[in-house]
Amino acid sequence: MPTSDVKVMRLRYAGSCSCGAAVDKGERAGWDRSARQVVCLRCLDASAPSPPTPTASTTPPPEVTVEPVEDEPGPGPLDIGVAGAAAQREYERRKTKDDAARTERSRIWRALNGFFYPDGRQSTHAWKVGAEGETRVAAALLAATEAGTGYALHDRRVPGKRSNIDHLFVGAAGVYVIDAKFYKNAEISVERSGGLFGPQVETLKVKGRKRDALVTAMKAQQEVVTAALAGTNAAGTPVVPVLCFVDGLLPMWERNRRVDGVRLCGLKGLSKLVASQGDCDDARRLEVARLLAIRLPSM
Structure with a gap:
């Protein structure tokens, strides 16, 4: 799956990955926006590209500070409307x-x-x-x-x-x-x-x-x-x-x-x-x- 469409977050609703693994509410997991599917961390790590093997001619990448991912809600509350x-x-x-x-x-x-x-x-x-x-x-x-x-x-x-x-x-x-x-x-x-x-x-x-x-x-x-x-x-x-x-x-x-x-x-x-x-x-x-x-x- 394209990792660019997957965002890591802490789930507000329980879900299950396509591999069958259950992810409880509050646990961190991936959220595939295009497929609207929960992705467990194991599948997310398996789909991530392997880093290139460093060589003598490879310049080490600059150090990047990763900011924590903001929690994103899963399916929002049901819009029931107002009668009348x-x-x-x-x-x-x-x-x-x-x-x-x-x-x-x-x-x-x-x-x-x-x-x-x-x-x-x-x-x-x-x-x-x-x-x-x-x-x-x-x-x-x-x-x-x-x-x-x-x-x-x-x-x-x-x-x-x-x-x-x-x-x-x-x-x-x-x-x-x-x-x-x-x-x-x-x-x-x-x-x-x-x-x-x-x-x-x-x-x-x-x-x-x-x-x-x-x-x-x-x-x-x-x-x-x-x-x-x-x-x-x-x-x-x-x-x-x-x-x-x-x-x-x-x-x-x-x-x-x-x-x-x-x-x-x-x-x-x-x-x-x-x-x-x-x-x-x-x-x-x-x-x-x-x-x-x-x-x-x-x-």
């Missing part, structure tokens, strides 16, 4: 705009409008509600993380777009792409039609109104995460789209909590869903979470 940060910023932007528009109206109108709509227009208030819903979902995922179920990431940026993914959770059964939706006491249902001699059509309804756009958006987010894992060691990891209805009234039967491959759940059901058994051990889950944190950075 993007929605909160959008709410504050819209609220500022609404407040500025109020100043142009009469005092009586401002007083009445401020009483009935303290958070601005209804569309502005929706962003505040959305941010609160994401925070509650994040709390449920935090409990799952602390239980050792997996790793949560919040408010991830979609490459090339202004949109974001509310939550990601890397569990034993795969990566869950979670979108938080807040519909207070709203009845959630799945309507099925067709079948027998034709294709079956599944329709998501919220308060009796069709919400197929929610399903379409989740399928698009699923594709974004799948593309982020493509070409890596995590390619092929199952990616599960989830619509989490905070305070929504979900169907009683489990079969009615799926629509076109998208899972439907509440806060309690979310904790159970992400804890599903699978083939990914903790080291694998952390590796996938770090990969997603880099390829889908936080907002």
